[in-house]
Structures are given as structure tokens and as C-alpha cells.
Amino acid sequence: MNGLLADRDKFWQGLLIAVSALVVQRLLEKLYWQVLVKIEESILNKDSGSLILAAGVLVGLDSLRALPVFLGAFRAAEALKKKNGVLALLVAGMIIIAIFTVLYISQPGQWDWGVPLVVFLSAVALLLIWGRGILRFWHKLIILSQLLMGIYWLSVAPLLTHFGFGRGELPASIKLAADYLDAHGTLNFFSFAFFLPFVIIAVITTGLIDNYSKIIQHINAAKEQEKQIRRVRIAAAQARILEELHALVHDLKTPLTTIQGLSSLLEMTSSNAKQREYAGKISQSVENMNDMISEMLYEEVRKPTSVHALINYVRAQIILENMNQKFYFYIEENLPDIEVNKIRLARALVNVIENAIRATESMSGGEIIVSVKKQDGGVKFTVEDNGKGISQQDLARIWEPGFSSSKSSGLGLTFVRKVVEDHGGHIYIDSRLGKGTRVTIVIPRG
Amino acid sequence: MRKILFVVMFTMVLLVSGCVPQNERITAYRVPHLPRPIARERAIITPAGQGVEGLVISQITSQLNIRNRFWRKVRGKDLSDRYDCVIIVLGISHGNMKRLKTDLTQEQQRLVELARSAKERGMAVVLVSMGKLYRHAGTDAISEAVAPHTDYVIVVGDGNYDGFFERLTAKANVPLTIVSDIEKIKTPLNSVFR
Structure with missing residues (x-):
């Protein structure tokens, strides 16, 4: 029957x-x-x-x-x-x-x-x-x-x-x-x-x-x-913004070349040792900045990066002032270096952490835990909060461009997944409405 | 051609004669109405099964200016010299029976006892059926139980569709009148008293 x-x-x-x-x-x-x-x-x-x-x-x-x-x-x-x-x-x-x-x-x-x-x-x-x-x-x-x-x-x-x-x-x-x-x-x-x-x-x-x-x-x-037309429009807008951003970032390289040229000239021509030292530091910083711009511009650019350095870079971008939430970072010792595009991966992690901040900002006793561990030769990043959570209905749609359960642009998680997948990694989200959300990102060693 | 026609006609006659209901062979005492009255007023009219049929017959009897009393649960002990006739009208209403706290078995017992008492007192007993739609296994059982004490049976419409009343009245040697509709019941009913 x-x-x-x-x-x-x-x-x-x-x-x-x-x-x-x-x-x-x-x-x-x-x-x-x-x-x-x-x-x-x-x-x-x-x-x-x-x-x-x-x-x-x-x-x-x-x-x-x-x-x-x-x-x-x-x-x-x-x-x-x-x-x-x-x-x-x-x-x-x-x-x-x-x-x-x-x-x-x-x-x-x-x-x-x-x-x-x-x-x-x-x-x-x-x-x-x-x-x-x-x-x-x-x-x-x-x-x-x-x-x-x-x-x-x-x-x-x-x-x-x-x-x-x-x-x-x-x-x-x-x-x-x-x-x-x-x-x-x-x-x-x-x-x-x-x-x-x-x-x-x-x-x-x-x-x-x-x-x-x-x-x-x-x-x-x-x-x-x-809805489909809206999604296509958002995707097109996103592509246009990225294109313009690309052009802008690329334009940053022109003054950097001038700065680097002149500082090299200063380093060579100056008789003052202090000035030469400063000029050398300027050249080094310009070179670093040039590398960062390259990472921003070219997704395929990867460098062996220490996980600690990556996390420090992420922490430097999070404004922790005037926040009610408690923040915990647990970083395992002896983590292997990973070959990543530091700027893009850091941006992806910042996006995830910012989502956790938004989910806990209107409540008392909000906690955000960021932990990093070894997993299968790679590294597992976990961002966990005890915030408002996401409903099962919304959970099925969070990867759609333009969808947002908060008042953000709705482009954050789409970007995060793209960056993670570009690195050959995986991202998982578990969430229960009213209980909190856990985002897990696994990045292979490279 | 004539031979064929003759054979066809002969076959048809045989077929038609074969289709004649067996009922015709029953020696029922069928009359259009009673030749002479068998009762004097007043009459008691009671429903066999508490259906509304009894009330209808009571109203028709009143229209004929025959004094009567519609008595739902009259028993043999209720009979007196004031009455000279009992008219039992077949018609079952389970709703009314439940309302009056009785059932078919009790009704059958009441009616048999009533008919027997009426006969003992020399009263006339008339049985009325209102047609096929108002006949059930229950009313047939009551009819069979009451028939030996009955003086006259009146059936309306297609109530005798299966020859039941003809067989019943033939067996009890009671006159039977079958009328085509409810309006035509007045003549046989009147003939009981006048």
C-alpha cells in the first residue's frame, strides 16, 4: 500500500x-x-x-x-x-x-x-x-x-x-x-x-x-x-565593478614605478648613509606593494605564505573598536605554509568574519571564534558565531549572487566561494536559526 | 408468407401467455370495494412501524367524515365499546420508532395482540399498504402476522408488485382491493363503514 x-x-x-x-x-x-x-x-x-x-x-x-x-x-x-x-x-x-x-x-x-x-x-x-x-x-x-x-x-x-x-x-x-x-x-x-x-x-x-x-x-x-533578470543584472554589475577596480589598481602601478625609480636613484646618489638606508626601505616597501597589487590583479598569482602571517594580515583589517562581541583566535602551532594569493584569501576570510560580526552585533554575549588547524595536509579555517543564524530556506540561497539575509550587498559569500574554489579548496556552512553559524574553509597546501 | 406469419403470431401468443404472472393463478378475492359495510364508526387508526402513512390515512378518513382516532401505540387493552374498527396502516419510520422508544419486534407484538383482541371483541380489522416504496421486510412480516385476524386489505399503487398481498389475502380468505393512487383509496375505505 x-x-x-x-x-x-x-x-x-x-x-x-x-x-x-x-x-x-x-x-x-x-x-x-x-x-x-x-x-x-x-x-x-x-x-x-x-x-x-x-x-x-x-x-x-x-x-x-x-x-x-x-x-x-x-x-x-x-x-x-x-x-x-x-x-x-x-x-x-x-x-x-x-x-x-x-x-x-x-x-x-x-x-x-x-x-x-x-x-x-x-x-x-x-x-x-x-x-x-x-x-x-x-x-x-x-x-x-x-x-x-x-x-x-x-x-x-x-x-x-x-x-x-x-x-x-x-x-x-x-x-x-x-x-x-x-x-x-x-x-x-x-x-x-x-x-x-x-x-x-x-x-x-x-x-x-x-x-x-x-x-x-x-x-x-x-x-x-x-528574479532571474535581477540576478543577471547583479552579476553584470559585479563584473563591471571588478573590471573598473582592476583598471584602478593597475593605475596604481604607474606612480609606484616612479617612486621606485626615484628612490633607487636617491639610494645610489646620496652620500648620507641614513638617506641611503631610508631610500632602500622605500624601495622594499614599494616592491611589497607592487607584489600586493599583482596579487590583486592576477588571481593565479600564488606565493608560499605562513598561516600566521595570513591571520595577522586578516586581523589588521578588522576594526575591533567599540565592539560588544568577544573575539577568540585559536591558531595551531607548526602549521605548514600554504601557497595562496594572500590578498584575495585574506579578503575572503575578512568577508566571513564580517558576516559573523553582523550576525552578533545586535545581541549581548556575542562570541566569534576563529580557529585554524591542520587538515589532510592543508589548513582548515573555521569561523564560528553564536548569532542569529540563517533559516534553512535562506541557507539554500546564500550562494546566489545578490542574495543576502542581512542588509549587505549580497556579493560577499559568492566572492568567498570563488576565491576558495580557485585555490582548490572547499567551503561549508552550518547554521541554525537563533543558534549561530559555522563557516569552514579548507585550503590545500598547494 | 402466411405460414411464417402464423408461426410468428403463434410464438408471440405462447410467449405472451408465458409472461402472464403466476399471481393470476392465485384465487384472491379481489373487489373494487366491499359490497356491504363491515364496521360502524368510530375507528382507531394506528401505524404499523410508526411511519407517517397512518397519519395520512387518518386525515383521509376524517375527510370522509368517518370519526376516527389516530392512536400511535394503541394496545389490545385500550379497545372499548366506543370503537368498532381498527385500521392498521403499514409504514415504517425508524426515526419515529426511536423517538417513541419502540422497535419493529415490539410493534409486531403490539399489532398482533391488537388485531387478536379486536377480533375477540367483534371489531373489524382493516390492513392498508401505501405502495411499493413503503414496503419493507419489516412491514411484510407484520402483514403476515396480522393477516389471519384481518377482515379487509387495501393496497395502494404498486404495493402488490410481487403478488405478496394477493397470496396473503388468498391464504387468509380476506377480500383485497388494489387502487391506483392515494386519492382512489377513499372508495374502499368508505365501503368499510357505509
């Missing part, structure tokens, strides 16, 4: 709803007696108006009793896998027959299969064929109520008795009273006058819901398209 079910819970919910009809019948029992009283009143007072009223009350009660049966049966049928269409029909039919049989046994004299059969066929057409996949529980409730309120009127139409409608005790009593009051025509008229509008309304409701859900689908598709 489990192999046939697409949604096990939905199936059992359906059965439970269908079985609840037995409780409904029990609750309605005294109201059914009132129908009998009304029929007798109409006979005693020779009042066909009271008889129509009694018929209306009976239709209402029968509809109320049958509603959970059909609602539950169709819910259970929908829980089956989509490919089992015929089986779904059979399941719905079997549940309806079983529950009605129990209902009829527990309330003798109500045996009547004409109306349930017509309701079943109409509901199959509207709910299982036309409305499959688009109707929600409340839609079905409304449509089924309309169908039942319409079709149950057929049970009191004397015209249809020979076709198997209204053979239960109460409909038969109403028909007998109509016979006595010579109100056959009136009862037939009212039966069809209520049957047709209710059934037509049920069909219109299904059509309206169908149209509405199609419109909603179009709107959702348009929204998704809009």
Missing part, C-alpha cells in the same frame, strides 16, 4: 475525515426527527409550504452528513501517486460505499444510492479531473457543499423515485405527504429549482478557481523571471 501512496499522512487524514461522518450522523439524529415532525405538521395542517421546508431541512442534513464522506474519500484518493488515476477512483468509490453502508446500517431506513452515485460522478468530474492539483482543501469543501446541496434535492423529487432516487424513509414520507397534499408538481418544481442553481454554481466555482490558479501560476512565473 505504501508503494502506491504519494502522501501517507494525507491518505489517513482522508480516511479519518470520512469516518467522522458517523459522528456527524449521531449529532444530527434529533434534527432528523424534527424533519418527521415537520412532515406530520404539513399533513395535519394540509400545508405544502411546511412540506417544502421539511424537504429543505432534510436536504441540508443529508448534505451535512455526506460532506465528510466525500471530502475524506477524495482526499484519500488524491494521496495516491498520480499515475494511479483509475485506482484513485476505485479507492474513493470504495471508501464512499463502505462509509455509506455503515451509515445506513447504523440509521436503518436510509438506504438510498441514487444521490450518492450522482454526487460521486459529479465530484469526480469537478474535483479529480478538472480540479486535480489546483484545488485546495477549502475549495473542495465549498464545491462539494454546493454539489451536495443541489443533488440531494433530487432525493425528494417524486419524478425521480422510479430511477432510484429518494428511497429512504424520510424522502419517501415527504413524497407520501406530497401525494396526500396533491403537491407532486410543487415538490418536483422546487427540487429542480434548487438542484440546477446549486450544481451550476459548483461548476462556475470550479471554473473560477481554475482560472484564478492559472493567473497565480502566470504571476509566479513572471516573478521568477524577474
Whole structure:
């Protein structure tokens, strides 16, 4: 059975709803007696108006009793896998027959299969064929109520008795009273006058819901398209910014060349030893800066770097003033040097740490732990915080360009992943809403 | 051609005669109404199964200016000289039976005892069925139990669709009237008293 079910819970919910009809019948029992009283009143007072009223009350009660049966049966049928269409029909039919049989046994004299059969066929057409996949529980409730309120009127139409409608005790009593009051025509008229509008309304409701859900689908598709366009625009903007940044950084090299040339000249021509020493230091710094610019400009530039030096460089870029959070750095001893683009990897680590700072800034007792350990010959960087965390829904989207769970640009993590992957490393994020986030970056030795 | 026509006609006659219901062979005492009255007013009308059918017959009897009392749970001990006829109207309502705290077995016992007491007092007992829609296994059982004490049976519409009442009345040697609809019941009902 489990192999046939697409949604096990939905199936059992359906059965439970269908079985609840037995409780409904029990609750309605005294109201059914009132129908009998009304029929007798109409006979005693020779009042066909009271008889129509009694018929209306009976239709209402029968509809109320049958509603959970059909609602539950169709819910259970929908829980089956989509490919089992015929089986779904059979399941719905079997549940309806079983529950009605129990209902009829527990309330003798109500045996009547004409109306349930017509309701079943109409509901199959509207709910299982036309409305499959688009109707929600409340839609079905409304449509089924309309169908039942319409079709149950057929049970009191004397015209249809020979076709198997209204053979239960109460409909038969109403028909007998109509016979006595010579109100056959009136009862037939009212039966069809209520049957047709209710059934037509049920069909219109299904059509309206169908149209509405199609419109909603179009709107959702348009929204998704809009989102994709936005992502593409952001990616393009990011590329443009990086390009401009590249050009700017490249331009820094021109004055550096002049500084380096002149300081070399000064070093060679100066007779003062102090001046020569200073000029040498300027040349060295310019060379370092030149290297840094090269690392910024060229992703593929890698140099053996000490992890301690990298972490010190990262720490130098984090402004720790006026911060409520506690910061802990745990760096393992004897870490191997790693061959990396120091500037880019440091920037990536700073991005991750800045995210942790943002996640803990509006709370008391915020803690950020940065630890670095050896792992599989490489190095594992872990940035852990006890901040607000990220929901599972957002966690699935954090790598999308432009997505941000905070008010940042949304480009940070995309850049981090790119840098890590460029180094042949991996990045993992674990987070629990309200508990905190842990970002793990593993960089191979190179 | 004539031979073929003759064979076809002959076959059809055979088929038609074969289709005649077996009921026709029952020697039922079917009458359009009673030839002479069998009871005097007042009548007690009681439903066999507490259906609304009894109330309808009570109303029709009143329209005929026949004094009657609609008595849902009348018993043999309730009979008195004020009444000369008991009309038992078949029709089951489980709702009414539950409301009146009775069931089919009790109803059958009540009616058999009522019919027997009525006979002992020399009262007329009339059994009325309102048609196929109002017949159940329960009403048939009551009919069979009451029939030996009955003086007259009236059936409306298709109530005798399976020949049940013809067999019943033939066995009990009781006159039977079958009328086409509820309006036509007035004549046989009137004939009980006038």
C-alpha cells in the first residue's frame, strides 16, 4: 500500500475525515426527527409550504452528513501517486460505499444510492479531473457543499423515485405527504429549482478557481523571471565593478614605478648613509606593494605564505573598536605554509568574519571564534558565531549572487566561494536559526 | 408468407401467455370495494412501524367524515365499546420508532395482540399498504402476522408488485382491493363503514 501512496499522512487524514461522518450522523439524529415532525405538521395542517421546508431541512442534513464522506474519500484518493488515476477512483468509490453502508446500517431506513452515485460522478468530474492539483482543501469543501446541496434535492423529487432516487424513509414520507397534499408538481418544481442553481454554481466555482490558479501560476512565473533578470543584472554589475577596480589598481602601478625609480636613484646618489638606508626601505616597501597589487590583479598569482602571517594580515583589517562581541583566535602551532594569493584569501576570510560580526552585533554575549588547524595536509579555517543564524530556506540561497539575509550587498559569500574554489579548496556552512553559524574553509597546501 | 406469419403470431401468443404472472393463478378475492359495510364508526387508526402513512390515512378518513382516532401505540387493552374498527396502516419510520422508544419486534407484538383482541371483541380489522416504496421486510412480516385476524386489505399503487398481498389475502380468505393512487383509496375505505 505504501508503494502506491504519494502522501501517507494525507491518505489517513482522508480516511479519518470520512469516518467522522458517523459522528456527524449521531449529532444530527434529533434534527432528523424534527424533519418527521415537520412532515406530520404539513399533513395535519394540509400545508405544502411546511412540506417544502421539511424537504429543505432534510436536504441540508443529508448534505451535512455526506460532506465528510466525500471530502475524506477524495482526499484519500488524491494521496495516491498520480499515475494511479483509475485506482484513485476505485479507492474513493470504495471508501464512499463502505462509509455509506455503515451509515445506513447504523440509521436503518436510509438506504438510498441514487444521490450518492450522482454526487460521486459529479465530484469526480469537478474535483479529480478538472480540479486535480489546483484545488485546495477549502475549495473542495465549498464545491462539494454546493454539489451536495443541489443533488440531494433530487432525493425528494417524486419524478425521480422510479430511477432510484429518494428511497429512504424520510424522502419517501415527504413524497407520501406530497401525494396526500396533491403537491407532486410543487415538490418536483422546487427540487429542480434548487438542484440546477446549486450544481451550476459548483461548476462556475470550479471554473473560477481554475482560472484564478492559472493567473497565480502566470504571476509566479513572471516573478521568477524577474528574479532571474535581477540576478543577471547583479552579476553584470559585479563584473563591471571588478573590471573598473582592476583598471584602478593597475593605475596604481604607474606612480609606484616612479617612486621606485626615484628612490633607487636617491639610494645610489646620496652620500648620507641614513638617506641611503631610508631610500632602500622605500624601495622594499614599494616592491611589497607592487607584489600586493599583482596579487590583486592576477588571481593565479600564488606565493608560499605562513598561516600566521595570513591571520595577522586578516586581523589588521578588522576594526575591533567599540565592539560588544568577544573575539577568540585559536591558531595551531607548526602549521605548514600554504601557497595562496594572500590578498584575495585574506579578503575572503575578512568577508566571513564580517558576516559573523553582523550576525552578533545586535545581541549581548556575542562570541566569534576563529580557529585554524591542520587538515589532510592543508589548513582548515573555521569561523564560528553564536548569532542569529540563517533559516534553512535562506541557507539554500546564500550562494546566489545578490542574495543576502542581512542588509549587505549580497556579493560577499559568492566572492568567498570563488576565491576558495580557485585555490582548490572547499567551503561549508552550518547554521541554525537563533543558534549561530559555522563557516569552514579548507585550503590545500598547494 | 402466411405460414411464417402464423408461426410468428403463434410464438408471440405462447410467449405472451408465458409472461402472464403466476399471481393470476392465485384465487384472491379481489373487489373494487366491499359490497356491504363491515364496521360502524368510530375507528382507531394506528401505524404499523410508526411511519407517517397512518397519519395520512387518518386525515383521509376524517375527510370522509368517518370519526376516527389516530392512536400511535394503541394496545389490545385500550379497545372499548366506543370503537368498532381498527385500521392498521403499514409504514415504517425508524426515526419515529426511536423517538417513541419502540422497535419493529415490539410493534409486531403490539399489532398482533391488537388485531387478536379486536377480533375477540367483534371489531373489524382493516390492513392498508401505501405502495411499493413503503414496503419493507419489516412491514411484510407484520402483514403476515396480522393477516389471519384481518377482515379487509387495501393496497395502494404498486404495493402488490410481487403478488405478496394477493397470496396473503388468498391464504387468509380476506377480500383485497388494489387502487391506483392515494386519492382512489377513499372508495374502499368508505365501503368499510357505509
